Amino acid sequence: MARAGLTADRLTEAAAELADEVGFDNVTVSALARRFGVKDASLYSHVRNAHDLRVRTSALALRELADRATAALAGRSGKDALVAFADAYRAYATSHPGRYAAAQLPLDPDSAAAEPARRHAELTRALLRGYALPEPAETDAVRLLHSTLHGYVSLERGGGFGHQSRSADASWAAALDALDAVLRHWP
Secondary structure: OOOOOOOHHHHHHHHHHHHHHHOHHHOOHHHHHHHHOOOHHHHHHOOOOHHHHHHHHHHHHHHHHHHHHHHHHOOOOHHHHHHHHHHHHHHHHHHOHHHHHHHOOOOOOOOHHHHHHHHHHHHHHHHHHOOOOOOOHHHHHHHHHHHHHHHHHHHHHOOOOOOOOOOHHHHHHHHHHHHHHHHHOOO
16 A cells, blocks of 8 residues: 555656756665655555656656746847846756756656756747747757856866856856847858
């Protein structure tokens, strides 16, 4: 019988919280069981295994990130949309580092868990519609945007900009200006 109060959703949310506290790589079924004061076996009626828990956490993070991107994009286009989208992305990575790491987990594209990733990709394409890029340029721009944002927040979170006198915020704004220029004048 399942322990009262434990559900797959509650475990997933707790795993996401744990990821933000100790890092996504340190989220295990055992660590989660300790958090709830139960034996590991108690969790297996709600999650199949550690991989299932990681996939659920990734899907939760991608949903949250897509929700923030949706709110940021509302009523905006062009550079305003780009900046709002990028700022939402960066803020999420900063405030939820473990969840952000979970959002980078490769997911089976045919699984239901991949739906939030598809939604996030569609939001990126919606942002890019303001730049009127034809295919395959739009796909290239999606990849450029994700690479730039992910690279920047990863370096920033890892302390990669601490040795410079220019603030990371100023460089972020300059990077977004450069992205906007590239997107407006796609080669």
